[in-house]
Amino acid sequence: MAKKASDYQDKARGMLAGLAIGDALGAPYEFGYKSKDIVELGDKISHFHAQTKNFKLPKGAWTDDTSMALCIADSLLEKGGYDSYDMMDKFTKWFLYGYRSSVDHSVGIGQQTSLSLLMYGRHKTIPKDTRKTNRAGNGPIMRLAPIVIASTKKDGGKPQSVDHLIHLAQLSCRETHDSYIAIAATTVFAGALDYALHYGFVDEHILRYVPNLYPEDRNEYVERLLESTQRSNDRSGESLKDHGGYIVDALTIALWGIRNHNNFKDGMLAVIRLGGDTDTNAACYGQLAGALYGYEAIPEEWRDGVHLSNELVDIADRLLNMDECPIIRTRFEDDSHFMAL
Numbered sequence: 001m002a003k004k005a006s007d008y009q010d011k012a013r014g015m016l017a018g019l020a021i022g023d024a025l026g027a028p029y030e031f032g033y034k035s036k037d038i039v040e041l042g043d044k045i046s047h048f049h050a051q052t053k054n055f056k057l058p059k060g061a062w063t064d065d066t067s068m069a070l071c072i073a074d075s076l077l078e079k080g081g082y083d084s085y086d087m088m089d090k091f092t093k094w095f096l097y098g099y100r101s102s103v104d105h106s107v108g109i110g111q112q113t114s115l116s117l118l119m120y121g122r123h124k125t126i127p128k129d130t131r132k133t134n135r136a137g138n139g140p141i142m143r144l145a146p147i148v149i150a151s152t153k154k155d156g157g158k159p160q161s162v163d164h165l166i167h168l169a170q171l172s173c174r175e176t177h178d179s180y181i182a183i184a185a186t187t188v189f190a191g192a193l194d195y196a197l198h199y200g201f202v203d204e205h206i207l208r209y210v211p212n213l214y215p216e217d218r219n220e221y222v223e224r225l226l227e228s229t230q231r232s233n234d235r236s237g238e239s240l241k242d243h244g245g246y247i248v249d250a251l252t253i254a255l256w257g258i259r260n261h262n263n264f265k266d267g268m269l270a271v272i273r274l275g276g277d278t279d280t281n282a283a284c285y286g287q288l289a290g291a292l293y294g295y296e297a298i299p300e301e302w303r304d305g306v307h308l309s310n311e312l313v314d315i316a317d318r319l320l321n322m323d324e325c326p327i328i329r330t331r332f333e334d335d336s337h338f339m340a341l
């Protein structure tokens with residue numbers, strides 16, 4: 001049982017634990033289930049279950065979403081800031097050797113992430129003229145909580161600007177998904193998490209972060225993103241059912257879960273019932289709902305039953321206690337903190 005937290009600390013804990021809980025609750029339905037099949041399971045989905053269809057995971061165990069988030073958390077804590085190379089080394093260690101996995105090997109790596117890790121093995125730095133990809137899987141936002149907790153403006157610590165938080169979020173996206181639409185979606189999600197943490201609600205304001213951060217010739221990506229997230233207002237969720245792993249869908253579904261439900265549990269179950277990439281959709285919703293409602297508002301069965309339950313709380317506390325989260329070095333030649341190896 002974790003010690004009593006301040007409101008702010010409670011929300012940071014909620015953000016990280018919410019990620020892992022969503023991942024573990026959604027994982028059993030990621031493959032082989034349509035939305036209608038999950039709806040037919042009724043209340044069964046409100047408990048942890050083993051994932052037997054594909055990964056053979058024990059109940060409460062989570063997948064790539066949480067493993068990669070913990071790689072980020074470990075790197076930020078060990079290095080005292082953001083270090084591209086160390087983060088990519090940890091991702092690689094997870095993928096190859098199961099570092100920070102809930103079982104003894106890595107589980108559930110996405111296509112784009114595996115391609116990026118392969119490329120990293122060959123060329124550690126990203127040259128200035130590298131073309132951005134059009135692929136935009138949901139990887140960057142499923143693992144975002146540690147970046148936001150470490151770099152958000154906090155009580156006592158050195159004040160940090162939202163621009164700094166957004167810069168870190170965008171870098172963490174680019175490590176595996178160097179695509180304009182993925183960067184735009186990650187920017188919005190980082191803004192939403194920060195907004196939920198500080199102000200206790202999420203609204204259209206979060207979208208204001210995006211246009212300022214893009215050159216005008218990239219406006220098509222922002223437009224596409226803004227248009228797509230309008231689907232979060234569709235209460236029935238009909239237009240969001242059974243989608244694959246597109247980042248804009250995961251972002252929209254997380255917003256939908258928040259906008260159409262008023263507590264952590266109901267939103268979580270509704271998101272899983274939409275089907276599609278259930279673990280990642282639920283991990284994204286879990287971060288946002290955790291930041292909004294806090295750790296104590298998550299059902300006890302979920303808080304205690306998720307793999308590494310106490311350690312997740314401890315990691316969130318340690319990230320929040322970082323006075324600042326500077327950028328130590330990046331591997332992107334077009335970034336101001338680029339450092340060649």
Ligand SMILES: [Mg+2]
Pocket residue numbers: 063064065108279280
């Ligand atoms: Mg997963």
